[in-house]
Amino acid sequence: MKILVLNCGSSSLKYQLFDMTNESVLAKGLVERIGIAGSRIKHNRGSEESTVRETDIPDHTSAIKLVLGMMLDAGTGVLGSLDELGAVGHRVVHGGEKNDRSVLVDASVIKDIEDCTYLAPLHNPANLMGIRAMESALPGVPNVAVFDTAFHQTMPPKAYMYGIPYRYYEEDKVRRYSFHGTSHAYVSSRAASLIGRPIESLKLITCHLGNGSSITAVDCGRSVDSSLGMGTTPGVLMGTRCGDMDGSVVLYLMKKEGDVKRVSDILHKESGLLGISGVSSDLRDVEEAAARGDERAKLASDMLCSSVRKYIAGYAAVMGGVDAVVFTAGIGENSDLTRSEATRGLEFMGVRLDESKNRGLRGKEAFISRDDSPVKVLVVPTNEELMIARDTRRLSEKV
Numbered sequence: 352m353k354i355l356v357l358n359c360g361s362s363s364l365k366y367q368l369f370d371m372t373n374e375s376v377l378a379k380g381l382v383e384r385i386g387i388a389g390s391r392i393k394h395n396r397g398s399e400e401s402t403v404r405e406t407d408i409p410d411h412t413s414a415i416k417l418v419l420g421m422m423l424d425a426g427t428g429v430l431g432s433l434d435e436l437g438a439v440g441h442r443v444v445h446g447g448e449k450n451d452r453s454v455l456v457d458a459s460v461i462k463d464i465e466d467c468t469y470l471a472p473l474h475n476p477a478n479l480m481g482i483r484a485m486e487s488a489l490p491g492v493p494n495v496a497v498f499d500t501a502f503h504q505t506m507p508p509k510a511y512m513y514g515i516p517y518r519y520y521e522e523d524k525v526r527r528y529s530f531h532g533t534s535h536a537y538v539s540s541r542a543a544s545l546i547g548r549p550i551e552s553l554k555l556i557t558c559h560l561g562n563g564s565s566i567t568a569v570d571c572g573r574s575v576d577s578s579l580g581m582g583t584t585p586g587v588l589m590g591t592r593c594g595d596m597d598g599s600v601v602l603y604l605m606k607k608e609g610d611v612k613r614v615s616d617i618l619h620k621e622s623g624l625l626g627i628s629g630v631s632s633d634l635r636d637v638e639e640a641a642a643r644g645d646e647r648a649k650l651a652s653d654m655l656c657s658s659v660r661k662y663i664a665g666y667a668a669v670m671g672g673v674d675a676v677v678f679t680a681g682i683g684e685n686s687d688l689t690r691s692e693a694t695r696g697l698e699f700m701g702v703r704l705d706e707s708k709n710r711g712l713r714g715k716e717a718f719i720s721r722d723d724s725p726v727k728v729l730v731v732p733t734n735e736e737l738m739i740a741r742d743t744r745r746l747s748e749k750v
């Protein structure tokens with residue numbers, strides 16, 4: 352069975368086509384600047400060089416037609432006919448409280464995604480555009496929605512409630528949802544396989560550290576706490592987002608700037624590594640500047656590592672222990688400095704990093720703890736698309 356996985360943003364669309372007989376990626380690509388001048392598609396077949404085509408792409412429906420055209424094209428294609436496409440999996444950011452697992456898309460699921468738009472105003476409408484465009488391009492082919500929030504729906508109320516009047520939860524569902532659930536689910540299950548124990552017997556802390564970051568306590572395969580919230584600014588310091596923040600600071604900024612949109616931009620787009628260092632939101636640039644002696648860049652990197660360390664120790668306390676800490680996403684997979692600093696000082700709770708295994712390790716599955724470390728530390732590259740493809744296959748096979 353061949354499965355197409357789509358991740359639609361408001362002006363972009365990422366895709367991967369899987370052959371599920373061996374879970375290989377037949378083609379993948381990115382459509383950029385949908386509805387904006389200079390739109391283009393970058394398409395890769397297998398490991399071949401990318402094909403880039405610049406063409407007018409006014410909306411998501413045209414973007415999807417273009418992607419399907421690339422899949423069939425004599426030069427770039429991987430499909431003899433669209434009949435080979437068994438199902439389409441969509442990354443959907445917010446599923447609210449109702450969606451605690453992936454689902455086959457029908458009218459009621461579309462309504463649920465619409466109903467959650469107030470919780471993810473930039474993402475859910477774009478995800479829906481992808482679903483609708485696919486329904487019109489390939490009627491009859493099942494669509495599956497895989498929610499970023501679903502994995503965290505096992506969190507207990509003591510982890511997801513905020514300490515504000517209860518009516519805000521009752522009336523508006525103001526609570527922690529957290530995100531990157533597909534990634535946490537993938538790396539925790541991969542880590543269990545690498546450790547060689549059933550996930551039902553493990554306490555794991557999964558650190559998804561990228562431009563956006565979240566840390567999750569995974570107890571016996573279930574998310575029991577996670578660092579992102581109702582929105583995407585809390586938790587550890589991120590590329591441009593502030594991380595955990597005292598409400599008083601938000602009030603102060605509101606008073607000073609006098610405008611919700613302006614303060615939202617500050618907390619989402621101008622804070623984090625960028626806001627502290629003044630150098631960049633990209634950790635590579637920040638680490639380089641810190642190595643050259645830039646004090647603020649060093650502070651930004653220290654703040655990131657310190658916040659990760661606090662979550663690791665805190666989530667071990669939440670679960671009453673930890674068997675393994677797992678690093679993933681751009682920073683987790685590549686920054687040996689962050690992995691080393693974020694686990695420094697955690698020897699008291701059995702975390703012993705092996706610097707020789709950690710140093711220089713990039714983008715590969717590996718144990719980076721010492722053999723005698725009671726708590727294992729691993730790097731597991733994430734693969735959200737594969738998780739989406741697996742769920743899509745499982746659900747669409749029942750159709």
Ligand code: ADP
Pocket residue numbers: 560561562563564590632633634635636638680681682685686687713
């Ligand atoms: P997104 O959340 O946008 O998917 P990624 O998971 O791709 O982001 O992570 C991007 C982050 O990973 C950037 O801060 C980037 O600097 C960092 N990163 C990638 N490679 C390295 C590296 N070799 N060393 C340090 N940081 C890295």
